[in-house]
Every structure is written in C-alpha cells, then in structure tokens.
Amino acid sequence: MDKIDKKILAEMQKNARITMTELAARVGLTKTPCIERLKRLEATGVILGYGAHLNPAPLDAGHIAFVQVTLNDTTTAALQEFNLAVQKVPQIQACHMVAANFDYLLKVRTKDVTDYRHFLGTTIAQLPKVQQTSTYIVLESVVDTVTFNIPD
Known part of the structure; x- marks a missing residue:
C-alpha cells in the first residue's frame, strides 16, 4: 500500500459516496x-464495505456504557461460546x-440508564459463562468514530 492508496482510503472514510472523478482528482x-x-x-479486504453514519439518539441508542466482563471459564470452548453469543446482541456495539x-x-x-440497567440483568448477565461485570457510564463522547487516521 502506497501513499496514493492511503489517500484514497482517507477520502473514502470522509465520504464513500464521492464520485470517482472527484476521488481521482483529490488523490492525483x-x-x-x-x-x-x-x-x-476492496478485493484484498482493506475496504470491508460501505455504510451510513447514523445518529444514535433518535434510534434509542444514545446512552453508552462500557462493561468489563469476567468469565467463570476461559477454556477455548467457553470463549467461543461467549464470542458467538455477543455477536447476536445488537446493543453490543463492540x-x-x-x-x-x-x-x-x-x-x-441503549436508550438511557434505565434501559441499560434492564439490559444488564436480562442480557449481559445471562451471556454464557459470565461471572462478574463492572459498568462505566459515559457522560460525554468526545471522540466516537469508526474511522481512523491512516499513518503515512
């Protein structure tokens, strides 16, 4: 990957709907x-796909919590079971x-702290092998993005 590829990636992260003519002009x-x-x-898997950046608040997803999870079993089978289970829960963003x-x-x-509290008891605590959790509630998101800076 050279500097031009990195420029293409940076431009696509800003606006994946850019025309090819405009993209070409911006990267020289x-x-x-x-x-x-x-x-x-795309073919080599550097670009995994395209999507829209959504505002979480009107989608009842404006509340963020980070949750530390400790399992009661960390065998390969237990880890795989937990991994598969979390992938099925849409509220778990990462x-x-x-x-x-x-x-x-x-x-x-989740929608708010009340919704999170319910989710914690009914979903997170019920995930396979969960022994303990600790929650950190986000007061303000300073940087929260799925894009990242591509080093030169």
Whole structure:
C-alpha cells in the first residue's frame, strides 16, 4: 500500500459516496487507475464495505456504557461460546477480549440508564459463562468514530 492508496482510503472514510472523478482528482490520479486501486483495496479486504453514519439518539441508542466482563471459564470452548453469543446482541456495539484482570470489554448502546440497567440483568448477565461485570457510564463522547487516521 502506497501513499496514493492511503489517500484514497482517507477520502473514502470522509465520504464513500464521492464520485470517482472527484476521488481521482483529490488523490492525483486519472479516473481509470483510481477505480482500479479502489477495486484492489476492496478485493484484498482493506475496504470491508460501505455504510451510513447514523445518529444514535433518535434510534434509542444514545446512552453508552462500557462493561468489563469476567468469565467463570476461559477454556477455548467457553470463549467461543461467549464470542458467538455477543455477536447476536445488537446493543453490543463492540466486544474486545483483553489482557487484563477481566476478560472482555464491551461497548453497549441503549436508550438511557434505565434501559441499560434492564439490559444488564436480562442480557449481559445471562451471556454464557459470565461471572462478574463492572459498568462505566459515559457522560460525554468526545471522540466516537469508526474511522481512523491512516499513518503515512
């Protein structure tokens, strides 16, 4: 991946609906080589897909909590069971296995704290092998994005 590919990725993160003519102009290429590079980035799995950035508040998902989860069993089978289960829960926006004094860190979006409290008891606590949780409520999101800076 060279600097032009990185420029293409940066522009696509800003606006994936950009025309190929405009994208090519912004990265300093003609249209055909720009399209070829974009197709290669898609084919090689660098670009995984395209979507819309949504405002979570009108979708009853404006409340964010981070949840530390400790499992009572960390065998490979137990971890796989937990991994499969969290993937089926739409309120869990992100799930990361971590090297810490707990096993997973979840990012959970719900309508409000009352909705979260219900979700904690009825869903998170019922996930396979959950022994303990600790919740951190977000007061304000300073940076919360799915895009990232691509180093030169």
